[in-house]
Amino acid sequence: MNYSRIQGTGGFLPAQIVTNADLERRVDTTAQWIFERTGIAERHVAEPGETTCDLAEQAARRAIEAAGLSPSTIDLIIVATTTPDHIFPSVASQLQDRLGHYGCAAFDIQAVCTGFIYALGIADQFIHAGNARCALVVGAETFTRIINWEDRSTCVLFGDGAGAMIVTAADKPGILSSDLRADGRYKDLLWVPAGVSQGYEQTRRNEAFVAMRGNEVFKVAVNTLGRSVLQALESNGLDIADIDWLVPHQANERILAATAKKIGFPVERVISTVKTHANTSAASIPLAFDVAVRDGRIQRGQRVLLVGFGGGFTWGTVLLRY
Ligand code: ACO
Numbered sequence: 578m579n580y581s582r583i584q585g586t587g588g589f590l591p592a593q594i595v596t597n598a599d600l601e602r603r604v605d606t607t608a609q610w611i612f613e614r615t616g617i618a619e620r621h622v623a624e625p626g627e628t629t630c631d632l633a634e635q636a637a638r639r640a641i642e643a644a645g646l647s648p649s650t651i652d653l654i655i656v657a658t659t660t661p662d663h664i665f666p667s668v669a670s671q672l673q674d675r676l677g678h679y680g681c682a683a684f685d686i687q688a689v690c691t692g693f694i695y696a697l698g699i700a701d702q703f704i705h706a707g708n709a710r711c712a713l714v715v716g717a718e719t720f721t722r723i724i725n726w727e728d729r730s731t732c733v734l735f736g737d738g739a740g741a742m743i744v745t746a747a748d749k750p751g752i753l754s755s756d757l758r759a760d761g762r763y764k765d766l767l768w769v770p771a772g773v774s775q776g777y778e779q780t781r782r783n784e785a786f787v788a789m790r791g792n793e794v795f796k797v798a799v800n801t802l803g804r805s806v807l808q809a810l811e812s813n814g815l816d817i818a819d820i821d822w823l824v825p826h827q828a829n830e831r832i833l834a835a836t837a838k839k840i841g842f843p844v845e846r847v848i849s850t851v852k853t854h855a856n857t858s859a860a861s862i863p864l865a866f867d868v869a870v871r872d873g874r875i876q877r878g879q880r881v882l883l884v885g886f887g888g889g890f891t892w893g894t895v896l897l898r899y
Contacts, residue, residue, distance in 0.1 A: 578705075579704050579705055579706075579707055579746050579747075580704070580705070580746070580747045580748065580749055580750040580751040580752065581700065581701045581704040581705070581712075581744050581745065581746060581747060581750070581751045581752045582744070582745060582747040582750070582751030582752070582897075582898075583742050583743070583744060583751070583752075583897060583899060584643075584644040584645075584646070584711075584743045584744065584745045585640045585641065585642070585643030585644025585645070585646070585742070585743040586639075586640050586643055586740070586741065586742050586743075586863065586866055586867040586870050586871075587635075587636045587637065587638065587639025587640030587641070587642070587643055587740070587741045587742075587867055588636050588639065588738070588739065588740045588741070588863065588864045588867035588868065589632050589635035589636040589639065589738065589739045589740075590621040590632075590736075590737070590738045590854065590864070591621045591622060591623040591624065591627055591632065591737050591738070592621075592624075593621065593622050593623070593624055594619050594620070594621055594622075595619065595620055595621075595622050595736075596608070596618065596619045597611045597612060597617070597618060597619065597733070600729075600732065600733055603726060603727075603732075604726070604727060604728075604729040604732060604733075605729055606729045606733060611733045614829075614831065615733065615734060615829045615830060615831065615851070615855075616829060616830020616831065616833075616849070616851045616852055617733065617734065617829075617830070617851055617852060617855045617856075618852045618853065619852075619853055619855075620721075620735065620736030620737075620853075620854065620855035621736050621737055621738055621854065622721045622736065622737055623719045623721065623722075623737045627719070628662045628719060629658055629660050629661055629662055629668055629717045629718060629719045629739070630662050630668050630671045630672055630675065630717070632717050632718075632719070632737065632738060632739035632860075633656055633658075633668055633672050633715045633717035633739045633741070634672060634675045634676075635739065636715060636717065636738075636739035636740055636741040636860075636863070636864075636867075637672060637676065637713055637715055637739075637741045638676075639741065639867075640713070640741035640742055640743050640867075641676075641713070641743060643743070644743035644745070646711065646743060648676040648677065648678040649678050650711045651676070651678060651681060651711050651712070651713045651743075652681045652682075652709050652710055652711055652712070653681055653682050653683075653700060653703055653708075653709035653711070653712040653713070654669045654672055654673050654681060654682070654683040654684075654712070654713045654715075655669060655683075655684060655685075655686055655696040655699060655700055655712065655713070655714050655715070656668040656669040656672060656683075656684075656685045656686070656696070656715045656716075656717060657685070657686045657687075657688065657692025657693045657695060657696040657714075657715065657716045657717075657859035658685055658686075658687070658692065658716070658717050658718055658859055659687055659689050659692065659718060659720065659723075659858055659859065659888075660718050660719045660720055660722055660723060660858075661685060664773060667683065667684055667685040668685055668715075668717065669683035669684050669685050669715075670683045670684075672713075672715070681709075682709075686699065688757075688759075688859075688885075688887065688889065688891040689767075689858060689859070689887035689888035689889060689891060690826050690828065690856070690858045690859060690861065690885060690886060690887025690888065690891075691757075691826070691859075691885035691886060691887040691889070691891035691892055691893050692716055692858070692859030692885075692887070693714070693716035693740070693859050693860070693861075693862045693863050693883075693885065694755070694757065694862065694883060694884075694885035694892075694893040694894065694895055695757050695885075695891070695893060696714045696715075696716065696859075697714050697742065697744070697752070697755065697883070697895050698755035698756075698757050698893065698895060700712035700714045700744050701744070701752045701755055701895070702755075704744065704745075704746050709746075710745060710746040711743065711744075711745045711746070712743070712744040712745075713741065713742075713743060713744075714741065714742045714743075714744055714863075715739060715740070715741040715742075715863070716739065716740050716741075716857075716858075716859035716860040716861070716862065716863045716864075717738075717739035717740075717859065717860055718737060718738065718739070718857055718858045718859055718860045719737045720735045720736070720737060720787075720856070720857060720858045721735055721736065721737050723769055723785055723786055723787055724786060724787055725784075725786040725787070728786070730789070730791055731786070731787050731788075731789055731791075734828075734829070734855060734856050735787075735855055735856050735857070735858070736854055736855035736856065736857050737857060737860075738854060738857040738860040738861075738864050739860050739863075739864070740860050740861075740862065740863025740864035740865075740866065740867050741863060741867075742863055742866070750897070750898060751897060751898060752895060752896070752897045753813055753880075753896045753897055753898060754809060754812060754813055754894070754895070754896045755893065755894065755895045755896075756805070756808065756809060756812070756893055756894045756895075757891075757893040758805075758891065758892050758893055759889050759890065759891045759892070760889070760890050761889065763797060763889065763890040764888070764889060764890075765788075766789070766790045766793050766794050766797070766890070767787070767788075767789045767790070767794050767887075767888040767890070768787075768788055768789075768888055769785055769786065769787055769788065770788055771784070771785035771786075772785075795829070795831075795832060797890060798828060798832050798836075798886050799832055799835045799836050799839060800839075801886050801890070801892050802825055802826075802832070802836040802884055802886050802892070803836045803839045803840045805884050805886075805892055805893065805894050806823065806836075806840055806842065806882060806884055806894065807840055808894070809882055809884070809894040809896050810882075813896055815880075815896075817840070817841060817842050817843075819880060820842075820846070820880050820881070820882050821846065821875075821876075821879035821880050821881060822846055822847075822848055822869065822874065822875055822879065822880075822881045822882070823837070823842055823846060823847045823848070823881075823882050823884065824848045824862055824865050824866050824869070824881060824882070824883045824884070825847065825848075825862075825883075825884045825885075825886075826856075826861050826862055826884065826885045826886050826887065827849065827850050827851045827854060827855075827856060827857070827861035827862070827864075827865055828851075828856045828861075828886070829851065829856070830849060830851045830852070833847055833849055833851065848865045848866070848868070848869045848874065848875075849865070850864060850865045850868055858887065859887075862883050862885055866881070866883070870899075875899055876899070877899055878898065878899065879898070879899050880896070880897070880898055880899075881896075881897055881898075881899050882894060882895075882896050882897075883895040883896075883897070
């Protein structure tokens with residue numbers, strides 16, 4: 578049996594920081610409102626010309642270095658993103674070219690904020706099936722490009738960044754389970770009402786923006802994240818006490834706190850980067866994971882549960898022993 582394990586992680590944030598005070602000057606809001614309702618104090622925003630692939634490359638190089646490998650070992654590249662540089666080729670193909678190692682499968686996954694969970698679950702399946710031995714899995718976004726900076730109900734929530742993992746074949750897990758889900762009935766609670774097949778009209782007018790019914794998203798997010806955690810525990814025969822760290826999608830501090838409270842998960846074992854990263858969509862989970870690895874909270878041998886939720890709606894979990 579081939580199992581997979583996380584051999585190295587990396588993260589990258591663009592240098593430009595936009596604080597809540599900066600947003601006070603752009604829209605009718607206050608720094609205090611944003612912090613109290615979301616837990617966000619600041620977010621990183623890519624400079625003009627700085628692309629999703631630029632962020633993905635930096636995060637990938639850090640993960641490769643942490644894993645102690647060379648790019649030539651990689652035999653699968655998956656990038657989760659909703660904000661690719663181009664309609665095609667994929668960011669994964671561009672990234673393969675940047676790394677200068679050609680021939681392996683490379684493709685993007687689009688599951689919005691759950692994208693990294695989908696990508697990691699798929700990489701695990703490739704490794705289980707014996708079709709890959711060393712996967713580079715990246716979540717990368719320039720999500721602020723699809724934000725209307727005049728809409729105070731959405732522009733305060735998001736940021737840009739990238740997180741990456743090197744996932745390698747192992748004799749024992751590693752990744753203990755993955756569970757990927759979607760319910761398309763919720764598709765218009767959170768979406769960008771523009772796209773290629775619709776004829777680019779909003780894109781041409783530079784109006785391809787995130788539209789969201791925030792209150793409803795909040796409620797479904799809390800219920801779904803909580804239920805997903807409990808299902809992952811049940812299907813693995815584990816209790817909350819068996820999990821060292823929960824790494825949820827970093828949407829909003831109140832969503833994380835309400836989810837933890839609802840299922841009785843101790844908040845001090847929930848990794849949160851919401852305050853300084855905001856919501857980086859597919860990048861949020863691997864970025865938070867990498868922060869907690871590098872600051873020494875997540876340690877080898879510990880059980881970590883990743884849980885994602887996002888547009889679609891999509892959601893899912895990956896349970897792993899680090
Ligand atoms: N500054 C000041 N006032 C604001 C702002 C703002 N930035 N945004 C909204 N308001 C106003 C509203 O207009 C409303 O005013 P009204 O009462 O006069 O109509 C009032 O604040 C309250 O609005 P609510 O939507 O009820 O505020 P709420 O406490 O629900 O917070 C928020 C809004 C932060 C968007 C919250 O609903 C939320 O976080 N939802 C989840 C959305 C999310 O995380 N989406 C990300 C993608 S999904 C995911 O990643 C899970």
